[in-house]
Amino acid sequence: MHWDHLRAFLTFIREGSVRRAAKTLNTTHSTVARQLKALEADLGGPLFEPGPEGRVLTPLGRRIVPMAERMEDDAAAIRRAAFAEDTTLAGPVCLSVSEGLYLNVFASVIDDFLRHYPMISLDLVMSDALSSLSRREADVVIRITNKPPDSAIGRKLSPSPLCAYVAPRYLANRPKLDRWVALDYGPSLTPILPARVVATASSLQSAAQLIRSGHGIGVLPCFQGDTDPDLIRLPDHDPMPDMDIWILTHTDLKANARVRVLLDYIYDAVPKIAPIVSGLLAQSEPG
Amino acid sequence: MHWDHLRAFLTFIREGSVRRAAKTLNTTHSTVARQLKALEADLGGPLFEPGPEGRVLTPLGRRIVPMAERMEDDAAAIRRAAFAEDTTLAGPVCLSVSEGLYLNVFASVIDDFLRHYPMISLDLVMSDALSSLSRREADVVIRITNKPPDSAIGRKLSPSPLCAYVAPRYLANRPKLDRWVALDYGPSLTPILPARVVATASSLQSAAQLIRSGHGIGVLPCFQGDTDPDLIRLPDHDPMPDMDIWILTHTDLKANARVRVLLDYIYDAVPKIAPIVSGLLAQSEPG
DNA sequence: TTGCACTGGAACAAATTTCGACCATTATCC
């Protein structure tokens, strides 16, 4: 039995199809298919059965999933241990930020960081889906949460309040504040919706776009709404507290030199970014 | 990082040399050496350092050993789960018995078993070193112990008392019973040694040979001494209780059909083998 | 010293694995 075939197995059951699994494994579907077949042959029994909606796991397949996942966890722990040993300031470090936070808040800080440490090659993952620290999909993440997981350590950078935003053209066309844009978004900041929902967006950017176009009023993090020149805060509304912005790394990785300087550099930039995030920034006037 | 390279790593640190590791992995030394080099490259740091007595692990190497071992455990658990699914009476099953027990006690029972289940191919591992059930080095083991490990289940076949044996020629040449052959043997049945030790043997067979040659008196399990036509029990000595003979399998494997019939068949043969093992056999006269 | 047994490294040939392009099939949508 080849241990690497178990990785193909795990990826396959997560992705649901041989081709998608091949994509995330950076190979081809024929390779994944062959590896799965080889795994079944080595184990002496089928792991899948053809079902009505794609393949379905056999009892044996279902039984080995948790063990394969433990192997994956240990493999990730090994990679973390190796990465933590690296005490040089040259080499890669992977940072995961959501697109909105990067564009509106951290872009210039990260620019400065790269200039300050030219030997570090920053691997910037812009993803709303929260990259997993324990699977080593990222070394450092900047995340909006109110309780970081136990396996992570880091610092709270700033509170990130929410506020209701609207486009000036909406107010010009329609005096009643009864059309809203909802946000159905990974980090679960789906605010209360007091009135008719005319649209639902699945990302900050698309919600902002819908509000900009005058379709309705929407609740956004202040760092998103305040930095948008085409949006204004809803008159007579104040920011409301929500979650906090944290910078986090895995406990195992805190010894790594590049992780350390990245954490410190961004924490030291808090005075620069806190006003943008916490809603204290003088809001730019609509254009 | 290739997970399979971690297996090469584990085997290497156990065997101590690239060539020995290659042997147990059924490959060549160049392959193992390349895999270790690739693993170090993937992890970005050395795992070994050249030391005075062979290679020595770096701190990083030492740190990842337990995680790699957990991966190995899970890989073995996966193989056990797959093997347990097999409900057919055709195919392989691996039995581990010590050489002495096989030759003197179980050979004929196992012969009968093979005749009775011709579709089962028995993989008989004769090894004094106790094959590990949890690493799936054997599916069933017959072992002298007094407390089987928690992860194993099975049945006690018979007590296996010890007795002092001597060659008739020793008694003819030397009336004093002051020369002894010691047994330094894996399952720790090193008996008390009341007098001068003229030789120490590391296996039952070699201890029996030393006693046969008249070098001294030795304590052996009854199944070994009583079945040896060139040995007699020390006059006026009775067998003394020691450990028991168990037939064991891993908890995960008890569902496998071949494991089940092998366990049952050998348990049903207890009336046949118990007299030999328990010292109740009329001892064969010296030749 | 010499011979022997062992260590690990390097280079090339052989075996295996992977890739990439094709195929048939199925589900969905217009």
Add this chain to the structure above:
DNA sequence: GGATAATGGTCGAAATTTGTTCCAGTGCAA
């Protein structure tokens, strides 16, 4: 119905991994 985009399977060529063979160095014993 037909078009489209999925799915997974097959097969020869390309790439990678492995096996083989040789090499130099080391420790040990005769």
